[in-house]
Amino acid sequence: MTARVLVVDDVLHNVKLLEAKLRSEYFDVLTAMNGFEALEIIEKELPDIILLDVMMPGMDGFEVCRKVKANPNVAHIPIIMVTALDQPKDRVMGLEAGADDFLTKPIQDMPLFARVKSLVRLKVLMDELRIRTSTGQAFNPENDLGVSTNLKLENVKTLLIEDYERVAKRITGYLEDTVDQIDLDNVENGQLNTENLAQYDLFIISLSLRDVDGLRLCSSIRSSENTRHSPILVLIDEGDHERLIQAMEIGVTDYVTRPIDGNELVARVKSQVRHKRFADHLRGKMQKNMELAVTVSVTNLYNRHFLDTHLDNIFTKEAEKRPKTSLLMLDIDNFKIVNDTYGHASGDEVLEEFSKRISDNMRSIDLVARYGGEEFVVVMPETDSEFAMFIAERVRKQISDKPFEISGSPTPINITVSIGV
Numbered sequence: 001m002t003a004r005v006l007v008v009d010d011v012l013h014n015v016k017l018l019e020a021k022l023r024s025e026y027f028d029v030l031t032a033m034n035g036f037e038a039l040e041i042i043e044k045e046l047p048d049i050i051l052l053d054v055m056m057p058g059m060d061g062f063e064v065c066r067k068v069k070a071n072p073n074v075a076h077i078p079i080i081m082v083t084a085l086d087q088p089k090d091r092v093m094g095l096e097a098g099a100d101d102f103l104t105k106p107i108q109d110m111p112l113f114a115r116v117k118s119l120v121r122l123k124v125l126m127d128e129l130r131i132r133t134s135t136g137q138a139f140n141p142e143n144d145l146g147v148s149t150n151l152k153l154e155n156v157k158t159l160l161i162e163d164y165e166r167v168a169k170r171i172t173g174y175l176e177d178t179v180d181q182i183d184l185d186n187v188e189n190g191q192l193n194t195e196n197l198a199q200y201d202l203f204i205i206s207l208s209l210r211d212v213d214g215l216r217l218c219s220s221i222r223s224s225e226n227t228r229h230s231p232i233l234v235l236i237d238e239g240d241h242e243r244l245i246q247a248m249e250i251g252v253t254d255y256v257t258r259p260i261d262g263n264e265l266v267a268r269v270k271s272q273v274r275h276k277r278f279a280d281h282l283r284g285k286m287q288k289n290m291e292l293a294v295t296v297s298v299t300n301l302y303n304r305h306f307l308d309t310h311l312d313n314i315f316t317k318e319a320e321k322r323p324k325t326s327l328l329m330l331d332i333d334n335f336k337i338v339n340d341t342y343g344h345a346s347g348d349e350v351l352e353e354f355s356k357r358i359s360d361n362m363r364s365i366d367l368v369a370r371y372g373g374e375e376f377v378v379v380m381p382e383t384d385s386e387f388a389m390f391i392a393e394r395v396r397k398q399i400s401d402k403p404f405e406i407s408g409s410p411t412p413i414n415i416t417v418s419i420g421v
Contacts (some may be wrong), residue, residue: 004049067095
C-alpha cells in the first residue's frame, strides 16, 4: 500500500535521507524545510501522512502539530513526530499535542516502515468512513461529522494477554484500572474463549508467550467480526524484526519494545483508543445516515440513491490524487425464473442470502449497494483491476458453489452470478 508522505525537517541531510528511505519502499515523498512551509503544503497537497521534526527554528514541531490538528480540513492526517530527544516526557508531549506516533533519531528502517505503513492503513479506513459519513449527510444534513480531538478518553477497557506475571503487574500499574488480564486457559487453538470481546477498546498482546502463539491470537482477533476493527498493540523484544513484520502484515496497529517504558505505553494506548473512538464515532453517524438510505430490509444494503451520491463524493477534484478505485457490477442470472417458479417470498430469501455472501467477502472499506432488482454494485477503494478481478472470481464461486436454501423448495437451488469489473 503506497501513500504520499510529507517530510518536514530543517536539516537538508535529514530530509534527503528520509526521502531516500521512503522512496525505496515506493512512497511518494513531499518535503518542507520549516513549519510555515509545511502548513502551506499540508493545506494545498493533503498528504496521507506527515513525518514532522520537533526541533525547528521559528515554529517547532509541537506547534505545527497543534495547528494541523486544530484545522478540521486536515486534522485527520496522521502525524509522526521525529525527534533527537529520547526522554519519555518529550515523546508523550508530542502525542498529547495530537501526534499519532513518534520516532527517535537516528531513525532505523524497520520502525520507520512499520509506523508509516500502520498509519497509512489506518488513514485509508478513516478516509473511507469520512467519505461515507459525508455521503450520508446528504440525507441528514444536521448530522455533523466532528473531529477526533473532540472525543474524551473515558471508561477505557483494555485486555492484556501476558503470561509473565511481573510484567503483567507492571503494565496493569501503568494503566491503572483500565486493564483486564486474561487467563491463558481461556485460549484454545489460537482462539480467545472469552465472552464479549467487543467491549474492549484495545488488545495488548505479548509476542513472547510461552505456550501460546501471540501472532495467531492477533490473527484471530483481526479476523473476528466483533473485533476486526479493534486496535491491537503488541509487546515485542527489541530487534525482533521478523516477527514485527509478520505482526504488521496481520494488521497489528502498534507495538512497544521491551524493556517497556511506562510513559510511552500510556501515550500509545491513549493514541490507539483515540483512533478507535473516532472510528466508532464515524460508524455510528454513518449507521444513522444509513437508516435513511438503505433499501428495503430484504438486503439491508445501500440503495442506488446513496450509491450515486457516494460515487460523486469519490470522484471529486480533491480525490483525483487518490489511488485507483475499482467497481464490481453483479447480476443474478435468470432471477426471474426463481420468482416465477418459487414465488417472490423465496426470491427475497435468495436476495438476502446473496447480499450476505457478497458482504462477507468484502473488506471494511468496500461499499456494497443494491443497484436495482437483482443487480448489485461493489465500490472498492485503493484497489487495482487485478485485485478486483481476484475478488470478483472469489465471489462468483461463493455464489455458485453452494446452493441456496429457500422455504419454497424442498431441496436447495443453484444460483449463479455474472460479474463485470
